[in-house]
Amino acid sequence: MAELTYRDAVARGIAQEMERDPDVVFLGEDVAGAGGVFKATVGLLDKFGPLRVRDTPISEQAILGAAMGAAMTGLKPIAEIMFSDFFAVCFDYIANEFPKSRYMSNGQLKCPLVVRTGNGAGSRFGAQHSQSVENWCMMIPGLKVVAPSNPRDVIGLMAAAVRDPDPVIFFEHKSLYATKGEVPDGEIVDRLGTATIARPGKDATILALALMVPRALAAAEKLKSEHGIDCEVVDVRSLVPLDTQTILGSVARTHRMFTVEENPRLCGWGAELASIVADEAFYDLDGPIVRITTPHIPLPAADLLEDIALPSVERIVDRVNKSMNA
Amino acid sequence: MAIASNKAAAQSGSARRETEVPPDLTKDQEIAAFRDMLLIRRFEEKAGQLYGMGLIGGFCHLYIGQEAVVVGMQMSLKAGDQVITGYRDHGHMLACGMESRGVMAELTGRRGGYSKGKGGSMHMFSVEKSFYGGHGIVGAQVPLGTGLAFANKYRGNDNVSLTYFGDGAANQGQVYESFNMAKLWNLPVIYIIENNQYGMGTAVARASATTTLATRGSAHGIPGESVDGMDVRAVKAVGEKAVKWCRDGNGPIILEMMTYRYRGHSMSDPAKYRTKEEVDKYRTERDPIEQVRARLLAKKLSSDEALKKIDTEVRAIVNDAAEFATNDAEPDASELYTDVYA
Numbered sequence: 001m002a003e004l005t006y007r008d009a010v011a012r013g014i015a016q017e018m019e020r021d022p023d024v025v026f027l028g029e030d031v032a033g034a035g036g037v038f039k040a041t042v043g044l045l046d047k048f049g050p051l052r053v054r055d056t057p058i059s060e061q062a063i064l065g066a067a068m069g070a071a072m073t074g075l076k077p078i079a080e081i082m083f084s085d086f087f088a089v090c091f092d093y094i095a096n097e098f099p100k101s102r103y104m105s106n107g108q109l110k111c112p113l114v115v116r117t118g119n120g121a122g123s124r125f126g127a128q129h130s131q132s133v134e135n136w137c138m139m140i141p142g143l144k145v146v147a148p149s150n151p152r153d154v155i156g157l158m159a160a161a162v163r164d165p166d167p168v169i170f171f172e173h174k175s176l177y178a179t180k181g182e183v184p185d186g187e188i189v190d191r192l193g194t195a196t197i198a199r200p201g202k203d204a205t206i207l208a209l210a211l212m213v214p215r216a217l218a219a220a221e222k223l224k225s226e227h228g229i230d231c232e233v234v235d236v237r238s239l240v241p242l243d244t245q246t247i248l249g250s251v252a253r254t255h256r257m258f259t260v261e262e263n264p265r266l267c268g269w270g271a272e273l274a275s276i277v278a279d280e281a282f283y284d285l286d287g288p289i290v291r292i293t294t295p296h297i298p299l300p301a302a303d304l305l306e307d308i309a310l311p312s313v314e315r316i317v318d319r320v321n322k323s324m325n326a
Numbered sequence: 327m328a329i330a331s332n333k334a335a336a337q338s339g340s341a342r343r344e345t346e347v348p349p350d351l352t353k354d355q356e357i358a359a360f361r362d363m364l365l366i367r368r369f370e371e372k373a374g375q376l377y378g379m380g381l382i383g384g385f386c387h388l389y390i391g392q393e394a395v396v397v398g399m400q401m402s403l404k405a406g407d408q409v410i411t412g413y414r415d416h417g418h419m420l421a422c423g424m425e426s427r428g429v430m431a432e433l434t435g436r437r438g439g440y441s442k443g444k445g446g447s448m449h450m451f452s453v454e455k456s457f458y459g460g461h462g463i464v465g466a467q468v469p470l471g472t473g474l475a476f477a478n479k480y481r482g483n484d485n486v487s488l489t490y491f492g493d494g495a496a497n498q499g500q501v502y503e504s505f506n507m508a509k510l511w512n513l514p515v516i517y518i519i520e521n522n523q524y525g526m527g528t529a530v531a532r533a534s535a536t537t538t539l540a541t542r543g544s545a546h547g548i549p550g551e552s553v554d555g556m557d558v559r560a561v562k563a564v565g566e567k568a569v570k571w572c573r574d575g576n577g578p579i580i581l582e583m584m585t586y587r588y589r590g591h592s593m594s595d596p597a598k599y600r601t602k603e604e605v606d607k608y609r610t611e612r613d614p615i616e617q618v619r620a621r622l623l624a625k626k627l628s629s630d631e632a633l634k635k636i637d638t639e640v641r642a643i644v645n646d647a648a649e650f651a652t653n654d655a656e657p658d659a660s661e662l663y664t665d666v667y668a
Contacts (some may be wrong), residue, residue: 025480047414053660057510062469062503069473069487072458073408075480092500095462097470104449105459106441107665141666 007177009151010040010116013158018048021076024162027054027063028080028116037082038118038177043257056155057121060086064093064115068167068192072101072115076162081180084119084133084171085132090134097165099142114161116166120211120262121294121310126301130174131261132294134209135269137169138239144192145239147171149213151181153237156190164192173210193241197250201232204256204324207247207273209236212311213261219260219316231258239269247273248281255286258320260311265293290323292316340637342648353627354527355401359558360618361636362400363586366417367615368637368644369426373433377593381652382433386447389417391588394614395520398420398561399488402569410458410471411490413448414473414520418490422457423507424450426647436551443657444665465491465498468517472504475515486572487515494525496539502531502546505578509546514572516565517543518578520555527599537668548578555583556612558561586612 004012018024026035026044028036032055035042045053056063060081067077081087087094094115101109137145144166148154153245154172161168199220208216213235220231232250236243251257257277259270274289292311300306339348351359377386389396392414395424400409400421411418419429423584424440432450440450440667448462458474461467495501496519508515516535519539523530530537540550549571561583568579590597597605622628657659 057503057506059503059507061500062472062507064506065469065500066473066476066507069458069470069475070477070480071473072453072470072475073474075477092466094461097461097466101459102665102668104441104445105451105453108451108453109458145668163506174471195548199603245354263522300339 003180003183004151004183005177006151006172006179006181007038007040009014009154009183010158010172011043011175013155014041014044015047015074016155017043017159017162018044019087020173021162023074024076024078025052025054025070027056027080029056029058029063029082031055031080031127036080039172040172040177041080049181060090061093063091065097067110067113068093068097068101071111074110076112078114078116078162081115081117081127083129084117085128085131087117087136089131094137094143094169095140099140103142104164110165112165113166114158114170116170116172118174119171120173120175121306122211124303124306127298130299134171134239135263135267138269138272139267143240144168144169145171145172146192146237147210147237147239148237149173149176149210150179150205152183152188153190155183157237159189159191161186165293168192168295171210175211179214195243195244195246196235196239197232198235199231199233201230201254203230203254204232204258204320205250205254206231206258206260206316206320207236207270208233208260209239209269210262212262215311215313216260216316218313219320222313222317222321223320226317229321229324231320242277244280244304248277251277251281252284255284256324257285257289258323259291260316261291261293263294265291265296267320268293287326289325290319292319340376346408348557348563351559351562356618356622356627357636358463358634359397359401360615360622361640362397363618364637364640365426365643366393366397368640369420369647370416373642373647374589374593376434376648376651382447383435384446385413386433386593387414387589387591388415388589388593391587391608392520392522392555393417393527394558394561395518395555395583395585398558399518399565401505401562403486403488403567406456406485406596407569408456408458408474408485409488409490410467410474411460412464412467412492412495413458413462415448415450416490416661419450419452419457419460422452422455424452425456426643427650427654428652430647431476431654432638434651435656436651437657438654442661444661465495465500467491468495468501470502472508472513472515475508475513476511477533478514479511484573485514486569489515490518490520492525493519493521493523493530493539494533496542497534504544505546505548505606508578509543509548512575512577513539515578516572517578519580522585524587524591524599526591527595529596529599538582540580542544543578543580548580550580550582552582552584556608556614557617558614590651618660
């Protein structure tokens with residue numbers, strides 16, 4: 001067991017898979033020589049050499065297209081798109097090519113690739129480098145979508161993503177790179193489609209993803225100590241496949257559901273989860289489902305404005321407390 | 327016939343070499359080319375008929391007129407070389423050796439189609455025949471074909487990726503991202519621009535600031551050559567040179583095939599943006615199949631009777647495919663949910 005940053009976990013996760021499988025190749029802008037713009041891939045070039053760890057031109061369509069072309073022949077590329085906002089530049093591959101190839105080819109074409117990307121706000125990068133776009137990908141049949149919240153999950157879900165035969169979009173949160181967590185020694189392999197209960201509780205279920213997980217956990221501590229409300233925090237981790245069993249099970253125990261979402265409100269991932277719970281577990285609920293989200297706005301750059309746009313610990317505490325006492 | 331650099335091409339004002347007489351094919355090669363092109367022609371004529379009868383729905387982009395391009399290029403390949411193209415793909419599939427029945431049944435949406443009816447005209451694949459589609463988004467296949475070449479280089483084999491696209495796609499941005507990456511990484515990819523002179527209904531000169539598409543790689547140092555794509559001999563000759571160029575480790579190359587589609591962009595296009603005389607001129611003076619027929623007869627390498635026999639055989643294959651595609655069962659409803667994920 002060792003303490004590791006989320007950033008170092010990315011490099012360790014990729015290295016674990018590259019050591020195991022020579023078909024894994026890693027490409028992206030500034031990922032090799034510079035070790036990544038967020039320094040999350042430092043050391044990989046030295047370890048695996050320039051054939052397998054490749055700096056690319058700033059050409060997002062060519063990066064994803066070449067990754068898919070290679071994947072069609074059985075290679076297992078990990079491609080980095082530096083900021084998830086840039087998905088809009090290469091969305092043809094994400095929306096039309098990766099996820100349709102198996103279906104349109106009667107299962108002949110396989111697309112075993114991973115797209116890693118820096119997602120989310122907190123760095124004052126403004127409207128075009130701060131978005132949470134996991135919901136853009138969740139809506140596309142054929143993609144799998146994960147967003148780890150801690151270093152151990154980064155390694156385990158990276159392994160699961162690389163070993164998965166389908167295209168996986170792997171959302172790393174920019175504001176988590178510097179955070180630390182305990183990570184076991186040796187190989188870590190997790191499973192896609194599994195949520196974890198990050199904090200057990202009996203009064204309400206809070207569903208959160210990525211950066212919103214530590215905020216939900218901090219809010220749960222305050223809700224307990226200041227208001228006597230005992231919240232269960234579920235780290236959703238994987239949007240597709242979705243661990244409905246864990247989510248429905250938690251709601252069945254607590255009878256209340258809250259989501260904490262960084263994506264803008266309209267069509268955020270929590271709306272889909274709310275719909276599922278309303279369909280499957282309406283009579284388990286003792287009160288309305290409440291979604292705590294970023295508003296339906298572009299993200300501002302200024303410290304103060306960005307801070308109030310995202311769900312904060314205080315906002316989570318306030319919304320949960322008010323709703324539980326309504 | 328040396329592969330000209332773009333610099334040389336630009337200096338001479340044109341990369342076109344249509345006036346050169348390409349080397350002769352052997353008798354067997356001529357007959358094989360005649361048969362392979364005729365199969366595509368008859369297949370597409372039949373597909374057009376079935377479409378008219380309402381047996382094929384959706385889009386259907388016919389390849390009639392362009393047959394020499396895929397047949398000539400295919401003659402220059404070896405096993406393991408990959409082919410990828412856009413949505414005008416029936417000819418490429420037949421040239422790659424895919425079965426007429428499976429292609430036609432995909433057009434009619436039957437379970438015996440290559441994609442069990444879930445792909446349709448624009449989306450068919452045969453990994454066994456190294457045919458990687460069949461892609462519906464204009465230009466999307468160009469980065470994918472570049473990735474096929476990357477995989478060849480990564481594995482250290484000497485296979486080549488043939489990445490086809492049209493004159494219309496030549497103005498899409500991802501093409502140039504691919505050119506740059508392919509040259510930067512020295513990837514074994516032949517970019518084949520099938521210049522059939524119209525991107526949908528817009529003539530090349532109305533859509534392209536420069537109309538010699540062979541020079542589109544010049545900014546990236548990729549050599550290119552324009553070829554008479556109506557003459558299967560010329561296509562094969564330049565194809566062999568380009569394949570050798572790639573196998574020898576020289577990186578990407580561009581071949582602009584000057585060709586012509588006789589039909590509209592798709593079945594729903596009456597092609598009123600060009601004159602009947604223009605189409606007739608190509609049909610009567612440049613037709614790729616008639617050129618081979620004329621050579622075979624002039625050199626007495628074959629006879630009217632023997633060529634008619636080939637046509638009869640080809641028609642039998644196509645009729646059988648149409649019969650199969652008409653009578654085969656539709657896909658089971660459960661197929662809706664298969665192959666979304668592994």
